[in-house]
Amino acid sequence: MTLDDLAAIIAQRAGADPEGSWTAKLLAKGPEKCAEKFGEEAIEAIIEAVRDDRAALTREAADVLFHLLVMLHSRGVALADVMAVLDERQGRSGLAEKAARDQRGRD
Template identity: 60%
Template structure:
């Protein structure tokens, strides 16, 4: 797995700002609005990432991908799920065919 230092630092900042004044912190403002609003914002960022990918503008794609990762970390934090858990799941899936892994989740 690649170095996750940047995302680890961002996760720590998000944890710190979650309890800040919503008037002064975007993270606090999102959290004050609840999981529904955070989830909606993540969905919006996902759509914007897809649009940027289809536009073939790499600079826009990089910016939207950064927004998407940021909002994913905000959502994970709001649910109390550490980013390390996501990395552990990716490690678990390493070497497993995506087709096989998806089939194992179908009940």
Template identity: 70%
Template sequence: MSALTDLAQTIEARKTAAPESSWTAKLLSKGPEKCAEKFGEEAVEAIIEAVKGDKAALASEAADALYHLLVMCAARDVSLADIEAELARRSGTSGIAEKASR
């Protein structure tokens, strides 16, 4: 199992945890909008580190962004499996063709 799969499973398990027992549960208890806001903050921080060019800082911020992306998706009942299925559907399709199909 990958670290991303482990993380997604932990997030899913925290959906039923008490907010005072888990940061993830606390975020989820605040609703999808707050989860989306946190993801946006972390995405901006990752962008800043990408522009700066600090590989270690970017890896750290990218990890934060992935975590918050999965929390945001979990808040709307979108699982890592759902995301992987969409990626598999797109596999082998040109990015230009995929964009044009939307």
């Protein structure tokens, strides 16, 4: 499975009956709830990384990716748009990219 596959599944399930689909139920609760759930999953992944439990971290990372894509969908942000930003950043160092963002914030 790719992230594109997962994003397509989320888009498909978004229109499902919330009583029969966790994804539809979460999306029906709105973007704020989707963001909250993403945050919870991210914290759980951090905890497992600190504990050095590879199996648990792997499961939590899957939850993080899933809930990130749900959150993006809830705000109408396409995975392709996120990937385009990452592609745009390729070829420049992370330090140079951060400096450019910091400079834009001061302008």
